[in-house]
Amino acid sequence: MQNSSRSEVDPFIVMDVMEAARRAEAAGRHIIHMEVGQPGTAAPLPARRAVAAQLDQDAMGYTVALGLPELRRAIAGLYARWYGVDLDPARVVVTSGSSAAFLLAFTTYFDAGARVGVAEPGYPSYRQILKALSLAPVGLPTQPETGHRMTAEALAQADIAGAIIASPNNPTGTMLDRDGLGALIAACRDRDRVFISDEIYHGLHYGDRAVSALEISDDVCVINSFSKYFSMTGWRIGWLVVPEAQVRVVERLAQNMFICAPHVAQIAALGALGDAARPELEANRAVYAANRQLVIDGLRAAGLDAFAPPDGAFYVYVDTGALSSDSRTLAADILEKAGVAVTPGLDFDPVRGHGTLRLSYARATEDIAEGMTRLTNYFAAAGPNPLLTGS
Amino acid sequence: MQNSSRSEVDPFIVMDVMEAARRAEAAGRHIIHMEVGQPGTAAPLPARRAVAAQLDQDAMGYTVALGLPELRRAIAGLYARWYGVDLDPARVVVTSGSSAAFLLAFTTYFDAGARVGVAEPGYPSYRQILKALSLAPVGLPTQPETGHRMTAEALAQADIAGAIIASPNNPTGTMLDRDGLGALIAACRDRDRVFISDEIYHGLHYGDRAVSALEISDDVCVINSFSKYFSMTGWRIGWLVVPEAQVRVVERLAQNMFICAPHVAQIAALGALGDAARPELEANRAVYAANRQLVIDGLRAAGLDAFAPPDGAFYVYVDTGALSSDSRTLAADILEKAGVAVTPGLDFDPVRGHGTLRLSYARATEDIAEGMTRLTNYFAAAGPNPLLTGS
Ligand SMILES: Cc1ncc(COP(=O)(O)O)c(C=O)c1O
Numbered sequence A, B: 001m002q003n004s005s006r007s008e009v010d011p012f013i014v015m016d017v018m019e020a021a022r023r024a025e026a027a028g029r030h031i032i033h034m035e036v037g038q039p040g041t042a043a044p045l046p047a048r049r050a051v052a053a054q055l056d057q058d059a060m061g062y063t064v065a066l067g068l069p070e071l072r073r074a075i076a077g078l079y080a081r082w083y084g085v086d087l088d089p090a091r092v093v094v095t096s097g098s099s100a101a102f103l104l105a106f107t108t109y110f111d112a113g114a115r116v117g118v119a120e121p122g123y124p125s126y127r128q129i130l131k132a133l134s135l136a137p138v139g140l141p142t143q144p145e146t147g148h149r150m151t152a153e154a155l156a157q158a159d160i161a162g163a164i165i166a167s168p169n170n171p172t173g174t175m176l177d178r179d180g181l182g183a184l185i186a187a188c189r190d191r192d193r194v195f196i197s198d199e200i201y202h203g204l205h206y207g208d209r210a211v212s213a214l215e216i217s218d219d220v221c222v223i224n225s226f227s228k229y230f231s232m233t234g235w236r237i238g239w240l241v242v243p244e245a246q247v248r249v250v251e252r253l254a255q256n257m258f259i260c261a262p263h264v265a266q267i268a269a270l271g272a273l274g275d276a277a278r279p280e281l282e283a284n285r286a287v288y289a290a291n292r293q294l295v296i297d298g299l300r301a302a303g304l305d306a307f308a309p310p311d312g313a314f315y316v317y318v319d320t321g322a323l324s325s326d327s328r329t330l331a332a333d334i335l336e337k338a339g340v341a342v343t344p345g346l347d348f349d350p351v352r353g354h355g356t357l358r359l360s361y362a363r364a365t366e367d368i369a370e371g372m373t374r375l376t377n378y379f380a381a382a383g384p385n386p387l388l389t390g391s
């Protein structure tokens, strides 16, 4: 049995780092993990309590494809609370994480062969999911001078049927303001293109809150997830908001492709949306805020100041081109000599990512502090070109 | 924003029945549910206990894409226990139900435009998922005289790149024996075609156990799930077994398309696979066996004997062509007059399903007994053509 050509997706380059880190840990070394894109914390206690209470109360069979009505209502309520947007719960589709939402959105809007814009640097899986669906990802490079924010000009000029844009973005953590996001939406609307807004890092901001595409237009597709702010990556629960006219189409696709999102995760998500979870979630965010400052200060102290201070999420994307022209080798060297796992930029930008690294600060503050001390020492010891002069 | 043409999947016809049943219940009527394709029971207690124990022990973040190593080992162990097959756990890929496994398998093996064989009657979502992936479902009609079992001739003659076959099948519950399954696998192998075996109803047999495609060949793709025998539909957890050469490809697709299966469901699945869960699961099966007999006896008593006695699963697919040439109207009439919800055959066979109904006997025995009493009365009162003579 032969593989299809659509199945030839690229491996994650960070996997090599993770495997090397695993081996180092198995050999007794202590590694600081600044490569992982997920909170170290569990789902908030009220979410776990809701699950515990339900376990013996209900058979927890398939739910309807669009998700539990109470959960769809609670998600709509979040739009009122966070953005002052009055969202009809009928437009909310509960999914198995934003990952399943991408599969639904891409199949809803694009036929095989369609060209879909993705930011470079950006979340690597967009590209691979598009490929697996026989769609053509079109990389739209963003520039360091603008904090790698997508511009309306870049979107307008590209030959694409639509685009998916994350704000705050992964790997940069930078955010579009209302005007910036509005210009992107207008650029797509004016050309009859699909605009998909990945809002998975909403809730995790360190200055102004993020703006939702739904504050600007109803004719957009918004994707979000309980993975990041709600600290529920492993539960696989997220959602999609589509224009009213598309709900039936997405419902049929979801019935067939997924049947439903995990029932137990829907129960947990309801718990996470309640008032009782708020203090814990805001405490997590305060930890990230402290970590963020440690990373910014540490990088500057090490003389690595070519990065945009992140507005949200839990990443810093730093230019290391002056140190090495090969982020893969640089990440391997940092792991070996400093015991810190970081992600080579190549995962996010196949063209220019050889000169960048992503540092994640999602873990506990003591880990991040230790990681930054190690990195500062590494860069100080290594001098301007660590790979040539390294200890 | 326009819909794609790949997104135009058919609605489930049974949805109309379910909506009418909901309305009837809201109006105070008591409806017997013989339309639903899922157990009424919860996950086995040891599965729920495992979850309860883990909730405060672990952050339950993303797992590795292929699934928790212990779970992959335990699933491999099931092949030893059920079939005497020595399966390398490295070939097991844990998925969000068999639904996600279909998405993975179809993208792994087929490029856009490829023709893929599906049995008619068969599980309706195969067709719709294939369509959503820009693949072309090719209906392969099976015959009532052979209990709707797929034949090697039909597979060999079709112009297809591969096929997906379920045994026991939904909606018929009929099973292929070792020779029958072996002939299908050989017919595909000889023509370099992909053979995908949907074994989701394994464990639920009422005579001989089902034969796995892995007992016959390693060059097949096997899909299974915790939904049915393990009574865990809503948990969204299943698996895929692929030839060794395909594991890396499927891993990369899974990393990008799904990240991982729900962590909590993986914990539950481990509990469901343990010895402690066996008595409960076998007790569920004994209930289905009793229900099956009630349905068979009831249909025969009502003079409806054009069906193959099911070997497994929890369905009977009965020819109602003598009563009505429109299974949709017949199902609506049965719901209205007898208060029993059943599924029109059109969901499973778009060509010949106007003359068939599927009865599910997955619920409690008292419900099935009451349902069969109502159906027998309905058919007796209605005479040979209930839609003309109805009460
Ligand atoms: C920008 C972005 N979108 C989506 C995802 C996928 O998240 P999930 O499927 O857990 O919702 C991630 C995960 O890291 C991400 O960084």
Ligand SMILES: Cc1ncc(COP(=O)(O)O)c(C=O)c1O
Residues within 6 Å of the ligand: A258, A259, B037, B096, B097, B098, B099, B100, B123, B166, B169, B170, B198, B200, B224, B225, B226, B227, B233, B236, B237, B238
């Ligand atoms: C034959 C068959 N395969 C697959 C499925 C999907 O099951 P799941 O995604 O819950 O594993 C079903 C559900 O009814 C089915 O009947």
